[in-house]
Amino acid sequence: MKANEIMKKRVIKVKEDTTVRSVIQQFIENGISGVPVVNDRNEIVGYISDGDIMRFIGKHKENILNAFYFVNVLQGDDDEFEERARKILDYNVMEVAKKTVYTVNWDEDMERIAYILGKKQIKKLPVVHDGVLVGIISRGDVIRSAFEYLM
Numbered sequence: 723m724k725a726n727e728i729m730k731k732r733v734i735k736v737k738e739d740t741t742v743r744s745v746i747q748q749f750i751e752n753g754i755s756g757v758p759v760v761n762d763r764n765e766i767v768g769y770i771s772d773g774d775i776m777r778f779i780g781k782h783k784e785n786i787l788n789a790f791y792f793v794n795v796l797q798g799d800d801d802e803f804e805e806r807a808r809k810i811l812d813y814n815v816m817e818v819a820k821k822t823v824y825t826v827n828w829d830e831d832m833e834r835i836a837y838i839l840g841k842k843q844i845k846k847l848p849v850v851h852d853g854v855l856v857g858i859i860s861r862g863d864v865i866r867s868a869f870e871y872l873m
């Protein structure tokens with residue numbers, strides 16, 4: 723089987739000028755945890771996941787949660803959290819997104835797709851044709867397709 727036979731053609735994506743706030747809204751509205759970031763030519767320029775947002779929050783000194791902060795939150799003083807959350811929400815997606823994105827060509831074999839997903843420990847692979855985003859494949863898509871093929 724090839725990527726174009728198992729990929730989802732309806733890809734939820736965001737443009738490179740999108741805010742983190744809009745990305746999170748897409749996550750919530752669509753029940754997803756990551757999206758490709760594309761330019762005006764529908765070429766992939768990044769990928770952002772909920773994990774990227776968490777890592778971004780954790781790596782900035784101003785956002786490190788310490789014991790003092792937890793005590794304040796437990797006592798109901800969460801003004802500091804709200805301030806940080808507002809600030810993060812207005813960041814551009816490209817400040818948080820991974821710029822190196824693993825992709826597969828639309829005619830890639832399922833065996834190679836499964837290998838990449840497993841080896842790189844990623845949940846989804848954008849599918850490209852002539853450098854343009856045309857679909858997306860998840861680990862679940864590969865497992866379902868393999869199972870259906872064997873039945």
